[in-house]
Amino acid sequence: MNLSTSDRGPISNGAINISWTRRGRIDADSWLAAEIPMGEEREAYRIEIRKDGRLIRSADVENTSWIYTKAQRLSDFDSLDAEIDFSVAMISAVVGPGRHARKIISQSI
Template sequence: ALASLEEDLVFSGGNAMLIEGAGGEWELLQFANAELIAERTYTLSKLLRGQRGSEPGMGAPAGARVVVLDGGITQNGLSRSELGLPLNWQAGRAGAGVGSEDYTSYQKTFTGRGERPLSPAHLRARARADGSIAISWIRRTRTGGDSWEVAEVPLGETVESYTVEIREGGVLKRSLSASKGSVSYTSAMQTEDFSGPASSFDVWVYQLSEVYGRGVPAVAHYEA
């Protein structure tokens, strides 16, 4: 049974559920209001979406699986050497004997998604007087990012590194590298890519991890 919860308790992690999206992604969602409208059927409102960097799982189709959480979420504790290997798992009712009929066996291969960099935030592109386009963003972090006492969240990677892609209609026009939260798309680059000043394009920004690779992209559209 679901129930409504005060907002401060939701902000503390209450009323959380996982919803299975496309491509094996899961969204972690929280809700403050739960209204029973039919047998085992609720309308949920005042939602917190894409929690803990799970926004790639948003947009689940109708009929998607939902897991209601009643406690904290922890990582599975695998070492990096175990990533990418098909592993045999057993899951069952608390207190039941392993191997009993209360347990289910299955095979699962983990990819280390818990180390995937989150998408940058506040991605913007603005034209400058010299004809260049300034692209800027603010990084996010998987660890130590809850404090409101610091001006910038700590870097969760060994080094700060980004890939910035300029795309038009899904076609990659240029790839840039950056070691901070900004990069300049110069007028010379625009002339090479668009035969003149760029009037419209999409910009994709990935933070890079030495152990995982590309993170979740931030995407924005530029219009002159």
């Protein structure tokens, strides 16, 4: 998964938009299609936020982005300047969450 973050744009005001590009697990090797096949019953992802290696927030979403709000950040870290360790995994109906893509970001995104 290719992860990206932004604290700019229409959301802003302390929120961070976390987004990613979906990968395929089944029949995803062709470069011919504009988008790879889903290969799952539904599109679902697990986002995890960690502090000092400990899981402090988890969210399941059905699209390729999630907004980490200012209120959530303040609740989790007591500061908007804290380093954020987050990961995203696709959730399979058969095996659950797959391998996580991970990124650590600082306030200077």
